[in-house]
Amino acid sequence: MLREQVSLQALNTFGVAATARWYGEAASPAELAQLLADPRVADLPLLVLGGGSNLLLTRDFDGLVLRYTDDHIRAIARGRDSHLIEVGAGMNWHAFVDWSLAHGYVGLENLALIPGTVGAAPIQNIGAYGVEVERFINAVEVFDRERGCTTIHKHDACGFDYRWSRFKRDGERDRHIVVNVRLRLPRQGELQLDYPGIREELATMGIAAPNARDVFDAVCAIRRRKLPDPAVIGNAGSFFKNPIVAAEIAQALLAKHPGAPTFDAGAGRRKLSAAWLIDQCGLKGYRDGDAGVSAQHALVLVNHGAASGADLWRVAQHVQATVRERFAIELQPEPVVV
Numbered sequence: 361m362l363r364e365q366v367s368l369q370a371l372n373t374f375g376v377a378a379t380a381r382w383y384g385e386a387a388s389p390a391e392l393a394q395l396l397a398d399p400r401v402a403d404l405p406l407l408v409l410g411g412g413s414n415l416l417l418t419r420d421f422d423g424l425v426l427r428y429t430d431d432h433i434r435a436i437a438r439g440r441d442s443h444l445i446e447v448g449a450g451m452n453w454h455a456f457v458d459w460s461l462a463h464g465y466v467g468l469e470n471l472a473l474i475p476g477t478v479g480a481a482p483i484q485n486i487g488a489y490g491v492e493v494e495r496f497i498n499a500v501e502v503f504d505r506e507r508g509c510t511t512i513h514k515h516d517a518c519g520f521d522y523r524w525s526r527f528k529r530d531g532e533r534d535r536h537i538v539v540n541v542r543l544r545l546p547r548q549g550e551l552q553l554d555y556p557g558i559r560e561e562l563a564t565m566g567i568a569a570p571n572a573r574d575v576f577d578a579v580c581a582i583r584r585r586k587l588p589d590p591a592v593i594g595n596a597g598s599f600f601k602n603p604i605v606a607a608e609i610a611q612a613l614l615a616k617h618p619g620a621p622t623f624d625a626g627a628g629r630r631k632l633s634a635a636w637l638i639d640q641c642g643l644k645g646y647r648d649g650d651a652g653v654s655a656q657h658a659l660v661l662v663n664h665g666a667a668s669g670a671d672l673w674r675v676a677q678h679v680q681a682t683v684r685e686r687f688a689i690e691l692q693p694e695p696v697v698v
């Protein structure tokens with residue numbers, strides 16, 4: 361059913377005010393097709409919304425905002441070492457990670473407590489604590505608006521990269537609506553403990569021989585401590601991607617700032633820490649009215665109360681310009697800016 365003039369304020373984790381001209385929900389590809397064919401919205405711009413946790417709405421949306429709500433989980437193939445699990449795009453990501461551990465699968469524990477839906481997970485190839493979701497994605501099933509039917513994109517056709525997939529490209533973003541994600545989940549596997557902080561947290565918890573649930577608990581504890589909670593202060597997690605630069609640029613940075621964190625990014629490239637760059641510019645805790653940079657984490661933009669999306673975007677641009685001027689490095693936003 362379509363509703364007109366719907367507030368999106370409670371549907372985005374920045375908590376910014378914005379109105380959708382039309383809003384609708386669908387729980388199956390058939391319902392989706394029916395909704396999209398409605399003459400009131402058929403020719404309007406489309407915004408697919410999951411949990412609204414990776415989105416900055418800078419204005420009202422003069423089109424259709426659509427949520428896909430199917431949240432089924434089913435095993436579609438059971439091998440000896442791993443099972444192929446299909447999950448509806450509307451499933452809450454963290455609840456699914458919890459479910460996977462409770463059902464004896466290993467691998468998703470480092471991705472605990474990332475807000476949002478399963479359907480959005482492949483869009484930017486979510487990642488945390490040394491693990492990216494693409495490692496487990498077997499295929500993504502989408503409703504293709506151009507063809508008017510569902511199609512399946514196997515892993516290699518998804519164009520996964522650091523916080524990126526083909527579904528984020530212009531032209532593809534409005535075309536494909538994720539309806540199911542298929543993940544191949546191992547029954548056993550090595551735990552990923554190398555990311556800074558995980559072993560220390562496990563040691564604090566008094567755990568010497570951790571299992572996947574222990575790592576899940578450790579990741580949740582670290583995240584609760586380090587990241588501002590959107591329920592308390594509006595935010596969308598990391599606002600900027602870590603810049604990936606040529607090795608010479610990283611070397612030049614290190615020559616001037618020997619303490620700058622840099623990481624291998626493959627193919628002779630290095631990943632820099634956007635949080636470090638922002639912090640060095642003295643912008644941690646920066647505030648312009650109700651929009652600002654978190655005092656807790658330099659990578660997170662926050663809404664202190666009544667900031668608009670445009671206010672937050674102005675702060676984002678100020679951060680970009682300051683980092684550019686000081687380091688000649690361009691920061692790219694991670695969330696989708698509408």
Ligand SMILES: Cc1cc2nc3c(=O)[nH]c(=O)nc-3n(C[C@H](O)[C@H](O)[C@H](O)COP(=O)(O)OP(=O)(O)OC[C@H]3O[C@@H](n4cnc5c(N)ncnc54)[C@H](O)[C@@H]3O)c2cc1C
Nearest residue numbers: 408410411412413414476477479480486487488538596597
């Ligand atoms: C406190 C906090 C911490 C975070 N930590 C992390 C982290 O550690 N790692 C990380 O990678 N991200 C992190 N994020 C970002 C965010 O949680 C993820 O990107 C998440 O996958 C977004 O899911 P969502 O359902 O909220 O998507 P939304 O914000 O609703 O949408 C994001 C994009 O995906 C598109 N989209 C959503 N659903 C679909 C669908 N079914 N079909 C097609 N397109 C769709 C939207 O159109 C939009 O372009 C964090 C966010 C917050 C607020």
